[in-house]
Amino acid sequence: MFEQTVPKTLCVAAVASGLALYAIFGGYFAREIAIEIALLAMLAVSLDVIAGYGGMVSLCHGAIYGVGAYGFGAMTALGGHPASLSALVAVALAAAFGLMVGALTANTAGIFFIMATLAFGQMAYTLVFESRALGGDDGLAGIERFDASSVGIDLGDSLQFTLLVIAAMVLAYALCAQLLRASFGRTLVGIGANEERMRALGLTTWRHKALAFSFSAAVAGAAGVLAAQHTQYISPDYLVWTVSGEALVVVILGGLGTLAGPLLGAVVLVGLKHLVGGWTDHWHLFVGLFLIGAVMAGGRGLYGQLEHVLAGRRARREEGR
Amino acid sequence: MNKSTIAALAATLAAAASVGTALAETKVGLLLPKSGVYAALGDEIDQGFVLALEEAGMSDEIEIVREDTEVKPPVGLAKARKLVLQDEVDVIVGVVSSAVLGAMRDFVDGAEVPLIVANAGNVAATGADCSPYIVRVSFSNAQINRPMGTWMAEQGVEKVYTLAPDYAAGRQMIEAFTASFTAAGGEVVGSAFTPFGKTQDFGPYLAKARAASPDAVYVFYAGGEAISFVKQYDSFGLKENIPLYGSGFLTSPLYVEAQGSAATGVFGALHYVPTLDTPENEAFVETFRAKHERQPSEYAVQGYDAARVLLEAIGSGAEDRRSLAEALPKGSYTGPRGPLEIDPATNNVVQNIYVYETVAEGEGLTQRIVASVPAVRDEANGCAL
Amino acid sequence: MSGIDFWLTQLLNAMQLSMLLFLLSIGLTIIFGLMHFVNLAHGALYMLGAYVGVSTAGAFDNYWLALLGAPLAVMLVGIVLYALIIRRMRRAGPMNQVLVTFGLIFVLVDLVRLVWGDIALGMEGPASLEGTLEVLGVRYPAYRLFVIGVGLGVLAVLALVLARTELGAMIRAGVENDAMAACLGIDVERLFFVVFCVGCALAGLAGAIAAPVFSATPSMATDILIPTLIVVVIGGLGSLAGAFAGSLIVGFIQTFGAVVLPGLASILVYVLLALVLVARPEGLLPARR
Numbered sequence: 003m004f005e006q007t008v009p010k011t012l013c014v015a016a017v018a019s020g021l022a023l024y025a026i027f028g029g030y031f032a033r034e035i036a037i038e039i040a041l042l043a044m045l046a047v048s049l050d051v052i053a054g055y056g057g058m059v060s061l062c063h064g065a066i067y068g069v070g071a072y073g074f075g076a077m078t079a080l081g082g083h084p085a086s087l088s089a090l091v092a093v094a095l096a097a098a099f100g101l102m103v104g105a106l107t108a109n110t111a112g113i114f115f116i117m118a119t120l121a122f123g124q125m126a127y128t129l130v131f132e133s134r135a136l137g138g139d140d141g142l143a144g145i146e147r148f149d150a151s152s153v154g155i156d157l158g159d160s161l162q163f164t165l166l167v168i169a170a171m172v173l174a175y176a177l178c179a180q181l182l183r184a185s186f187g188r189t190l191v192g193i194g195a196n197e198e199r200m201r202a203l204g205l206t207t208w209r210h211k212a213l214a215f216s217f218s219a220a221v222a223g224a225a226g227v228l229a230a231q232h233t234q235y236i237s238p239d240y241l242v243w244t245v246s247g248e249a250l251v252v253v254i255l256g257g258l259g260t261l262a263g264p265l266l267g268a269v270v271l272v273g274l275k276h277l278v279g280g281w282t283d284h285w286h287l288f289v290g291l292f293l294i295g296a297v298m299a300g301g302r303g304l305y306g307q308l309e310h311v312l313a314g315r316r317a318r319r320e321e322g323r
Numbered sequence: 324m325n326k327s328t329i330a331a332l333a334a335t336l337a338a339a340a341s342v343g344t345a346l347a348e349t350k351v352g353l354l355l356p357k358s359g360v361y362a363a364l365g366d367e368i369d370q371g372f373v374l375a376l377e378e379a380g381m382s383d384e385i386e387i388v389r390e391d392t393e394v395k396p397p398v399g400l401a402k403a404r405k406l407v408l409q410d411e412v413d414v415i416v417g418v419v420s421s422a423v424l425g426a427m428r429d430f431v432d433g434a435e436v437p438l439i440v441a442n443a444g445n446v447a448a449t450g451a452d453c454s455p456y457i458v459r460v461s462f463s464n465a466q467i468n469r470p471m472g473t474w475m476a477e478q479g480v481e482k483v484y485t486l487a488p489d490y491a492a493g494r495q496m497i498e499a500f501t502a503s504f505t506a507a508g509g510e511v512v513g514s515a516f517t518p519f520g521k522t523q524d525f526g527p528y529l530a531k532a533r534a535a536s537p538d539a540v541y542v543f544y545a546g547g548e549a550i551s552f553v554k555q556y557d558s559f560g561l562k563e564n565i566p567l568y569g570s571g572f573l574t575s576p577l578y579v580e581a582q583g584s585a586a587t588g589v590f591g592a593l594h595y596v597p598t599l600d601t602p603e604n605e606a607f608v609e610t611f612r613a614k615h616e617r618q619p620s621e622y623a624v625q626g627y628d629a630a631r632v633l634l635e636a637i638g639s640g641a642e643d644r645r646s647l648a649e650a651l652p653k654g655s656y657t658g659p660r661g662p663l664e665i666d667p668a669t670n671n672v673v674q675n676i677y678v679y680e681t682v683a684e685g686e687g688l689t690q691r692i693v694a695s696v697p698a699v700r701d702e703a704n705g706c707a708l
Numbered sequence: 709m710s711g712i713d714f715w716l717t718q719l720l721n722a723m724q725l726s727m728l729l730f731l732l733s734i735g736l737t738i739i740f741g742l743m744h745f746v747n748l749a750h751g752a753l754y755m756l757g758a759y760v761g762v763s764t765a766g767a768f769d770n771y772w773l774a775l776l777g778a779p780l781a782v783m784l785v786g787i788v789l790y791a792l793i794i795r796r797m798r799r800a801g802p803m804n805q806v807l808v809t810f811g812l813i814f815v816l817v818d819l820v821r822l823v824w825g826d827i828a829l830g831m832e833g834p835a836s837l838e839g840t841l842e843v844l845g846v847r848y849p850a851y852r853l854f855v856i857g858v859g860l861g862v863l864a865v866l867a868l869v870l871a872r873t874e875l876g877a878m879i880r881a882g883v884e885n886d887a888m889a890a891c892l893g894i895d896v897e898r899l900f901f902v903v904f905c906v907g908c909a910l911a912g913l914a915g916a917i918a919a920p921v922f923s924a925t926p927s928m929a930t931d932i933l934i935p936t937l938i939v940v941v942i943g944g945l946g947s948l949a950g951a952f953a954g955s956l957i958v959g960f961i962q963t964f965g966a967v968v969l970p971g972l973a974s975i976l977v978y979v980l981l982a983l984v985l986v987a988r989p990e991g992l993l994p995a996r997r
Contacts, residue, residue, distance in 0.1 A: 030409035034401040059803065106982070110989040113746065113802065117941045118985040121978040124934070128975045131519075132489070139519070140445065140491040141396060141425045160408075233397045235426040240397075243934065247810060254807045283357040283391065284822055290814025294793065297808045301800055360927055363826040517966075518974045523922040523931070526721035526852070527966040534714045547828035550923035554830065558849040558921070560840045581830030581923060 003191055004055060004182035004261065009312055013262040013305060017043070017269055018172050025164040033164040037232055039272045040164075040171040041225050046252040046264030047171075048221035051178045053250070054259030055187070056214050057194035061116050062103060062123030064245025066219045070096040070226025071236045072130055072142070079144040080135070085231075086148065093223045099126070100219020101212050108208035111197075120243060127241035141237030145230050157231075167228055171265070174221050179261060181217060190214050255296060257306025266305045348386045349637055349647075352406030354399065354417040355441075357391035360520075360546065361419045364622050365391075367577065368417065368441050370615060371626025378610065379634050388412060392423050399423035400430060407436050414439065414647050416629050421445035421492060428452055437648040441629040442622065446495050449671035450704030458651045458670045460632055460663070461625040462594050463701050464492050465499035467570045468543070470676045470696040471592040472503030475539065475568060482512045483568075484537040486528055488548060489516035496543040496570055504541075512537050520548075525555045533561060540565055545572035550581050557585035566590070574681045577620035579688050586681045586688055594672075595621040595660040596679050596690045607659035624659050631658055632665070666700055668708060673700045716846045718967055724852045726959025727859025731914035732932060733939040734866065734951045735907030741883045741946015741995050743900050745794065746802050748809035751933035752816040753908050757782045757915025758924040759824050762831045765919075771834035775916050782912025786905050794904060817926050826926070833920035855917055862910070866948055879903060883946040883995045935962075938977060942984050944991030953993055 025036040052058040073092030077083045107118040147157045181187045256267025278285035300307040355365035376382045392399035406412045416439045418424045424443040431438045432454040440459040487493035513535040544552045571593030574586045597618045611619040636650035655664035661675040678694040736750045757778040765774035833851045840847040870876035881889040890896045943954020965973035
């Protein structure tokens, strides 16, 4: 069951404040990195809800992220609609896509489920890539950001936009945590643990799974909207399956089924990429070795391992009493 | 010491300081792919750029900050922003991928930073999306292919089947060829676009091409796809009856050796060929070979010319972003690829296009120039500079 | 070129692509079916085989040596990987296996880039297989016919091994129920090791075979991964017949799709995959029902 424990809260707070401080004092490029981490963390958290808790490991979340980005881009740059309306439409579109995929894949499990989501993700990618109206691989430019001038915030300023994205990441985490604590979330965890049993208890599991997938997709789509606003240009690259792969890697690296772990995973992976990338063009080699090492050392992910150690200590303390 | 000595010293110091600022370095942001599918092209452009600086003895006066675009538009844009806002470069040089250029365009234009495009061939970049700050010294996708259409029709080729990868550059290249070929009286009897980056097996498309009974096949492929295509075209024995033509990237000196004998007899059009018989090119090839032990490709020349154009602008007195942006489009000189100038109407390069045939020579392959189309200039295409 | 010739050529094209996919997918499906190990790095081993093939053929100017050297070299790499990583990760669960093999892809691709550079490399086929042969009235590249031959040959050999040898019986038992097989005294650990090495060798062979037709690039590792995974899932895990059927289906759809429905060609395979997964999630011919 999901419980918002103190370590989890501390982890989220640490990551959020760390990113914010880095953005404020780190200079221009620091903000770019902070945004990259926050968006990836948001995507990874949405994935952990269904993968870590619901047992549905999706390899199409990158595509959903892209659907959100393109939905927003098409509405603003092509349709000329205001940013807030476009964002709502984009998130709804992502949620609808998630609902469809979740419903169609509800009867598959394990590696087959992963492949099915991959297939749908690739279909979305191909559709976007081949679509001349959406710019094809030339991409779509001229995307606007939210207009928050009425509350005195200028999102054209990189620092303010960065802080907005970090806030969005925390909000996404809070929403996911709330969902998991509620009865919907507890049912989801039950399905993830043993679907047959839940069905035996009279639950229409496929509907529940589809709705969970849809929620996860909405959060991922929202991250996509912010990504589109960040670069103000999007291309089909956002939907390539390696984006989904990266999101999954971040979740597993941070700790599958911990919700807070993915935030840490995002910090570590992006941080490592930029750190090593500063020394050599062949940074993939080192990141790969790190991943292999991290898995072989624990298997619970960085945060998961931390939680495990803390739980062990608590158990020992209680035993000693 | 007395007052006049102090005054003299102060004056000398002030003079020395002002001379120092006049000799201030120009900071260049070199934005190229160093990982990913275009890494080899990025390296070539970098090498050409550095070579030009060394040749002019300006290596010390130009400070280079390098960033990797990873051939990903969001990454390219983030790095461009870093170069401009954090490193405060005076000019950005590079950009291999048209998608990365598309992502950066609005930013560069808005921040008023000059950008010298050293590869990306997207037609709109010097067309509808042109900017007074963006100057291109490489080529536009249309510019390379238009002359081939006219030339092939003149050679008596009547029916052509076209093939290209299904993405923006592929489509632009074929569009340009088709327009000029049909205008010169030719007929395109069929065309196909292969899934970009995913097609390794061209067998099905080659069979379709053969079935259409054309006089010749015209294609655009580059990199690994070009190697696969040329070899497979040869393996099907198509060259005997249906000669192969294409935009020169098909048999670029950068990888033609990997194609081996399959590339002989293939015609291409490029803005630069290492066998160009001019004193400027001979000197360039010699210097390049001495340093890198291989023939330079068109990518090396693009980097080289980018540096030369920049040096000319600096030489004319420009030193900050605004003055560089004004001076760059005035660049014109005769370099390894021949006479080169920037068209003020589009900020695109005006250059010769060379039609060449790949032939065997000794142990390897070389390019035999069969025609030279001078001063090819793009239409404005919606650019209002 | 007459209508029949055209379709016959496309048929041969489809067979050639199918056989290449088969060589890759058979290794992956048996590894997955028997060891329950998700090896995303299989495509990277294929890439390694292609590069080793290029270098061997270039160094000794002999194609056949490359054909022998590549599978051997990749098998050696497989042995090292097994000892260092795979053995320990075997029981670690699919998520960790995904992560480890994902990391392995990064490592192998960058190692290849370090050793061989970023420019795509080409390889000459053997002189004896240059040019075209006449098959049923159609001129078709001799080398591609060779590829078809190799694929069918490997199918025959594997079918024989699985059906008629003790090793084959042990593999089939292990795929069906490895716990029971172990109870019956089969050294399952050693079996897995043998199967993994053979799978790697086949991936290396596929790479060396493909190198003269395509070119050797670092992106080979990920480009081929998805088609191979699709073959394995459509065909059904752990079975030779499934891998063969899946390869034929995917190869034919890709080839004829390109010919008949060019705009939709890239999406067709995914639609098929989605259909199969929704209708028959275990695949068409899985080893375990």
